Amino acid sequence: MRKSLLTSFHHLTCVNTNCFFAHRALSIGSSAQNFQENAITRNLGQPTAYTHPFLLNKGEVTPGLTKEDYEERRSALIRIINAVSKKQKNDKEEKGNVVILFGEPIKYMSEDIPYPFHQNTNFRYLTGFLEPDSCLILDSRSVEESSTHKSTLLVQERDSHKELWHGARAGTDGAVEHTGIDHAEGMQHLSNILKKYLSENYDIWYDFQRPTNLELHMNHMRSFLTDAFKKKLKIRSINDAIHQQRHIKTNKEIVLMMEAGRITAEAFKQTIPFSSPDINEGTVQALLDCECRVRGAQMLAYPPVVAGGNRANTLHYIFNNQRIKDGELVLVDAGAEYHGYVADITRTWPVNGKFSPAQRTLYEAVLKTQRACISLCKPGNTLDQIYNAMAMLIVQELMANKIIKRKPKGHETYEVARKYCPHHVSHWLGMDVHDTQCVPRSIPLTPGMVVTVEPGIYIREDDIDVAEEYRGIGIRIEDDVAVTSDGPLVLTGACPKDVDEIELLMSNT
Ligand SMILES: [Mn+2]
Numbered sequence: 001m002r003k004s005l006l007t008s009f010h011h012l013t014c015v016n017t018n019c020f021f022a023h024r025a026l027s028i029g030s031s032a033q034n035f036q037e038n039a040i041t042r043n044l045g046q047p048t049a050y051t052h053p054f055l056l057n058k059g060e061v062t063p064g065l066t067k068e069d070y071e072e073r074r075s076a077l078i079r080i081i082n083a084v085s086k087k088q089k090n091d092k093e094e095k096g097n098v099v100i101l102f103g104e105p106i107k108y109m110s111e112d113i114p115y116p117f118h119q120n121t122n123f124r125y126l127t128g129f130l131e132p133d134s135c136l137i138l139d140s141r142s143v144e145e146s147s148t149h150k151s152t153l154l155v156q157e158r159d160s161h162k163e164l165w166h167g168a169r170a171g172t173d174g175a176v177e178h179t180g181i182d183h184a185e186g187m188q189h190l191s192n193i194l195k196k197y198l199s200e201n202y203d204i205w206y207d208f209q210r211p212t213n214l215e216l217h218m219n220h221m222r223s224f225l226t227d228a229f230k231k232k233l234k235i236r237s238i239n240d241a242i243h244q245q246r247h248i249k250t251n252k253e254i255v256l257m258m259e260a261g262r263i264t265a266e267a268f269k270q271t272i273p274f275s276s277p278d279i280n281e282g283t284v285q286a287l288l289d290c291e292c293r294v295r296g297a298q299m300l301a302y303p304p305v306v307a308g309g310n311r312a313n314t315l316h317y318i319f320n321n322q323r324i325k326d327g328e329l330v331l332v333d334a335g336a337e338y339h340g341y342v343a344d345i346t347r348t349w350p351v352n353g354k355f356s357p358a359q360r361t362l363y364e365a366v367l368k369t370q371r372a373c374i375s376l377c378k379p380g381n382t383l384d385q386i387y388n389a390m391a392m393l394i395v396q397e398l399m400a401n402k403i404i405k406r407k408p409k410g411h412e413t414y415e416v417a418r419k420y421c422p423h424h425v426s427h428w429l430g431m432d433v434h435d436t437q438c439v440p441r442s443i444p445l446t447p448g449m450v451v452t453v454e455p456g457i458y459i460r461e462d463d464i465d466v467a468e469e470y471r472g473i474g475i476r477i478e479d480d481v482a483v484t485s486d487g488p489l490v491l492t493g494a495c496p497k498d499v500d501e502i503e504l505l506m507s508n509t
Helices: 002-033 067-087 121-127 160-166 171-179 187-195 214-230 239-247 251-274 281-294 309-313 357-375 383-400 412-420 499-507
Strands: 060-062 096-102 108-110 135-139 150-155 183-186 202-205 305-308 329-334 336-338 345-350 450-453 456-459 473-476 479-484 487-490
Touching (some): 067 239, 135 187, 171 183, 251 329, 251 336, 251 479, 251 499, 281 305, 305 309, 309 456, 309 473, 345 473, 345 499, 357 450, 357 456, 357 473, 357 499, 383 412, 383 456, 412 456
Parallel strands (some): 150 183
Antiparallel strands (some): 096 135, 135 150, 305 329, 450 479, 479 487
């Protein structure tokens, strides 16, 4: 195991830090060779096929996704909202639609110290543009031939002083060339550009109730919206339509999600054998983070849960700062983000390498339930139906193993299920961990949807209704599943979950 970690570190030096050196070498090289800078042969604020040939092919905006893919997403969104507004309109005159969507700002941990930047997922989905403080405008009216709309990106213009401190920017020319967007402008022109849409010919699609970028919203949108309200223009939320669209993944997206799943599964496989009594939860977190990054992930998709013993019963425990005692289980919920797509895995294992009989009993109960729920991820079923199945199975397992004594009747079954598993069995997965939240769990599954399957049993330390040996144990097993017409495709299957597999993995250290 130690060897594999070292190999991984070697890999880290070779690949990840290379980005940094490649940046430097290329910026020196290109300015020497081409006196006149060409947009695509200089550094932008994100990897390109020129600066990161090991990540992107020519024509790709982000790894695995081309200019055409992003253009198709924008066209499809326009088709969706055109259809919605047509349905809701009686008037004969054909109106236009304008979509206004901001990217995230840089967020600060303290004065001048930024958090790692993470682009807004809706904005990323439609542009692939990864610089902060940007804006997308889609105009369904100002149409060139053979197109359904015109896309404009507003970006931070180039600024040698700021670029010296914070790194290269695409600028307007770089943004057009790299993303294939129709047109780009400096952000300072936004207010002016918006004036055009203060007309009854347009419906405005902008989420003003929860602005993604508060500063740009205040600077540009506030006065625009005041005028729009005065003129009684229609302002609608765009979030729903984008979530509807993001909800069904293309094959290319599934491929990216498979890679996020594979990386995370492999990272768990490397991390599990390292645990031993008294290991700190933070150490497990650090190992997982490292093993994900050396395999090409950009970051962990969320602060992982690393919870020893009874702390596993705190569902969102992320302090991760305790020692895990001999004889305790550790519950780890973590996932890698891989070029905009995420994985979400939970595994629970004994920190000393051997399940106690009580731990084993509970673990097998959860695993049996999880396998049954995965098999239900088929077109036609709903996530709520799978939840119902989980609730029944958990109660059945608790009864069969005599963990609870009295058989609950009727609706009581759900109360008992909720007591021992207070969360849903599944959520949508994609670019966000809790993906496309506008989409309810009551709709039938169709191919292209990706979901998690994550039943758990949590028995509090002070639960006197169950035998003592079961108290203080929390177990969850979670995998990611793509719905296909051939049945469930488990994206995280490389991560061991059988009792024997886990014990064998841990005995090999
Ligand atoms: Mn999850």
